[in-house]
Amino acid sequence: MDEDIVVSVDWLAAHGDEVRVVDVRDAWEFDGIGHVPGAVNVPFDRFRSEAGDEGMLPGAERWTELMESAGVGTDDRLVAYDDEHGVFAARFLVTAMLYGHRGLHLLDGDYSAWNRTHETTTAAADVTPATYEVREPTSSPLVDFETVRDALGTEAVIVDTREAWEYEEGHLPGAVQLDWRELVDAETRGLKPRAELESLLADRGISPDRRIVLYCNTARRISHTFVVLRYLGYDDVDFYEGSLTEWKERGGPLETVDEGEGE
Known part of the structure; x- marks a missing residue:
């Protein structure tokens, strides 16, 4: 994770075609309330486990399945958001980092901040299944x-x-x-x-x-x-x-x- 990990809604609006946007809210919020155009939905409870490897991580196999079904590729640059000031999105990003993903960003101000000044949609996301490979992280902050x-x-x-x-x-x-x-x-x-x-x-x-x-x-x-x-x-x-x-x-x-x- 680099110092540019936090990006503004205006940055996302300008670079949306260069990143894969991940919405970690519940599916009913994503579908019913609306979401950032082009975003895919990976609800918080799906990438979290009480019995996975490394404590509460979902496990490499489960993570791979989630990413591939959401159309997230190994080298995609990701921007994650929620509607809780970023706390759930941050958990997604840390999880991705621990599975070796690079190019990770948190949307500053969450969905509500985006909704104030930018267009949203309730249209179903157009997802093309991707190929994803879990890698060793460059370094891991995990301690026991x-x-x-x-x-x-x-x-x-x-x-x-x-x-x-x-x-x-x-x-x-x-x-x-x-x-x-x-x-x-x-x-x-x-x-x-x-x-x-x-x-x-x-x-x-x-x-x-x-x-x-x-x-x-x-x-x-x-x-x-x-x-x-x-x-x-x-x-x-x-x-x-x-x-x-x-x-x-x-x-x-x-x-x-x-x-x-x-x-």
Whole structure:
């Protein structure tokens, strides 16, 4: 993922014929509410698994089937969007990255932002089945339980991207809280200006010169934060896909805001 991973609706309007647009909303939204012209639909629940390889990834075979049936080729440049500020689309992009796809972009501001100023359609997508090949990623940000456990108490910044009340009820020892939605502008539905993002992150000690370890509950919310950090040029970002679900199952230590000590 490069720093140009986040693209505007105007950019997409100008480059739509150069990319494959992927809408990750439910099929009823794609068909009934409308979608970006030329987009194909790959609903969020279809590329996610609780029992796939690498934790919650769908598995290489399932991913290949999804991409081929959606008309996505191995070397297609992809732009993904949803209607939830990009959090589901970001999960799609991280999944694609982990299966070796290159040329990945998040639509800044989601479907609602596109709908405000550009044409939409409810016409069925014209999909030609494609050939898709899963490849090894150039590098993988995935880290496991042991790696995260070993990072506790080090110079690494452990970042909890859940809501404040979730953090208060139980979080990894020493973790800082950053609700992923703090990075989003409620009016534009896209990311806040770069300077504001950098200031917000710096206030939490989340700086580009430090190792960052992200977690939430099930790896959806950290996907958005991961994309934002890569967009801002952060290189050392770990993605704990098992997140708090696995952490609790494995008996990892937790702190609460009130107690401030392991449970």
